[in-house]
Each structure stands twice: as structure tokens, then as C-alpha cells.
Amino acid sequence: MPDAPRPAATAAGSGLVCDFCGQRAPSVRRVALDRGYDRLGPASRELYACPPCSEAKEQARKGLPGR
Numbered sequence: 001m002p003d004a005p006r007p008a009a010t011a012a013g014s015g016l017v018c019d020f021c022g023q024r025a026p027s028v029r030r031v032a033l034d035r036g037y038d039r040l041g042p043a044s045r046e047l048y049a050c051p052p053c054s055e056a057k058e059q060a061r062k063g064l065p066g067r
Helices: 051-062
Strands: 015-017 029-031 047-049
Antiparallel strands (some): 029 047
């Protein structure tokens, strides 16, 4: 029997794991928008980001300098 696919954000101890930095966080957000993103195109793996990575991704998307 094949192994089940790994969920994008897996429960790990006291939190979830960020797909960007690999750190545990009490909450993660799904990152759905990116350059070239096409929701009607081929399915892509869902990615989940901790709050700092989510904020950095949003700043980069807006073209703003990182903190």
C-alpha cells in the first residue's frame, strides 16, 4: 500500500510546520497567490506559511522592502 501524501502543514507537537521556514507555529496561513498563479491551470501543492513568512511573502508580492 503506498504511503499517504504529506499534508502541506502537518501537526507537529504544539503547533503546525511552516512550509517556507520549517519552524513550528501556533497557526499557519495558506499562500495561494504568486506570480504566474493560475487557479484553472494544473493543480499545485498547497503551501502554508507561519505569520512572519506570510508577512514577508505579502510584502514581496506588493513589491515592498522586507523588514
